[in-house]
Amino acid sequence: MLTYLKKTLLITLSFLLVFTMLFVEFVRVEAGSVKVVYKTVEGLGEATMKSIQARKGYQIAGWETVGSPPPPATPSPSQVFTQSMSKTMQDVASDSFDTISGQKFDKTPMKGMPGWLKVTLGTAAFVTSADLLFDLFSKVEDEQPLEYPTNDLTGRSTTSPVIRSNLTSNGERYMHYASDGYTLMTSSGNIVEPGGGLVLSTIRTGSDPVHTWFTHSDHSDPNWDGRVSLRYYSNASQTSTSGVTYSYRKNNSSGSFDYDNPTGRLATKSVVIPKEVITQQPVPEVDTSKQQQVLIVPDPAVWDTPEKVEQAISQNWDMVSNPERWFEQNPETDPDYEPNPQPTPTDQPKFVPNPNFNPTEEPSSENPMYQPNPNWTPETSMQDDPTAPDTFNPINGEGGSPPRNRCDRDEVNITEKFPFSLPFDLYYILSAVYAEPKTPVITLDETLDNSIGGFGIPIQFEHDMSYLDPYMKFFRILIQLGFAFFLIMTTRKLLGGGG
C-alpha cells in the first residue's frame, strides 16, 4: 500500500512542480509590466491628494460644527489629477492675462499709470518674467488694507476701502464696500458681483455642485425687506450679468429661509437654519450700518484652514445650503419628511377571553367565554391563531384550531446526538470541503505608512490566474484519476483480493 501511495504522491508532486514553474514565470513577467508601475504611480498620486485634503481639513471641521451637509465624496485619482491640472492651467492663464493687461500694476504704487503704459510694461514684464516681482509685492502687501478703483465694470467711480475677506481662496477674493453695498472682487481688481452684497461658495462634487452661502444680515432692522439675492458664479471672471441668481427670504414664523429658485418661483421647500447661526450680532470689521453684509466663503476645495471655517461660524453667519442636495442628504430636516411607520405588531388573536365570563353559568350569548379583540386587524393577526377559523364559537370557545401541542417544545434534534449524527456530520464536512473550484486572484492593496511624512506609499497589485483555467481542469482530473488508481490498488491489499 505504501508503495502505491509513494508513487501517487510522486506523480502528483511532479505535476505540481511543472505548474508552479509555469505560474512563477507568468508572475515574473507581469510583475515587471507597465501595469504595476502605473498602479503604483496612481496610488502615490491619490495618497498625495488625500494628504493635502487632510491637511486642509475643511471638510471635517467645517461641516461637523455647523451640522451641514456631509463632506463630498472623494473623487477618483484620475479626476483629481485632471481637475487640479486644469485648474492650475486656468490659474496660470489668468495670471498671465493679468500681467499682460497691466492689471497687476493696480496692486503697486504704479496703479495710476495710463492703461496703454500698463499694458506695455506688463507685456514686457511677462516676456522677461519680471512679473514675479508683482507676486513678491503682493506677498509683502498682503497684510495691508488695499484700495481699488471701481470704475471698470459698473461705471461707478468711487474709491473706497476694500475689506479683505478673512477667508481667502486661491487668487484671493475681496469684499469691496461701495455706496450701495459690498462687492466681490478678485485680487486683480475685477468686480465679480457689483452691489447687492452677497456671498456664495460652491462645493464641486463632480458635476453636481452644492451651493452654500454664508451671509450676514441684520434681521432686526425694520427696513430690511427680508430678502437677500444671491448670484451664483462658477468662476471669478464672471460678471454681473452672468451666473445664476438665487434668492432666499427669511420665514419669520418658522425661523427658516425659503428659497426662490432661479426662475423666480418660490421654492416649495425651505431649509432649517441652525438657531445659533441666526443672530443679530454685528460683524466685526464690517460696516454695521449696512443692512446686508456679507463675507465670502470661497470654494472649500481651496479653503485654507479649519480655523477659518470656525471663525465664520463663531461670527454667526447665516448659512444657506442648496436645498435639493440638503434634503437628499438630510431627509429628517425636510418638512415633508415622514419617518418610517413603526412595524405593526402581529401577536393579536381574533378573540380574547371574556373577563366578565361567569364560569358557574352555562355559556350563552349573554355570557360568552370569548369576546372580539378590539386590537385585531388582518395586519396585527397572530400566526396560528386558534380563534381565527370561521368555525370558532366565541360563546363556548369550541371549534377553533387546536392549540399547539406542548410536546412541540420537547423536540430533540436527533441529528445532533451521537451516534445518529454521524451521517449528518459527514455531510457537513464534505459540503464544507467540497467547494466549487474558483480561480484565484491575488490582490495586494496595502499602504506603507510613513510616520515622518504623514502619508503612506500604497502598493497595489492584482494577479488574475485565469490563464491557468484550461490546464487546471486537466490537472485536477489527473490527480483524481491518480487517487482513484491508488484506492483501487489499495483495495486489493485491504481486502486481500487476488489470492
Place this chain on the structure above:
Amino acid sequence: MQIIIDEIICVLMSIVASLVNLLPDSPFQLMDTSMEDVPGFENVMSHVNYFVPVGGMLSILSTYLVSVSVYYLVRVALKMTQAL
C-alpha cells in the same frame, strides 16, 4: 377523548425525547461551528480545490469507504448464513 389520546402521545414522545437527550452531543458539532467562525473558509477551499481537488477526492474516499463497509457487512452476513 381526543385530548386524552393527545396527552398519551405527548407523554410517550417526551419519554423518547428525554431518552435521546441522554445521548451525548455530536463531538463534530464543535468543529462545525469553528468552521463557521473562520471567515471565507469556503473561499479558501475553493482556491485549494482549484489546484488539488481535495473535495472531490474526499467524496470519492467516503463513497469508497461506504462501499467497503457494505462489502464487509455482506461478507459477514454471508458467513453467518454459511455458519447456519
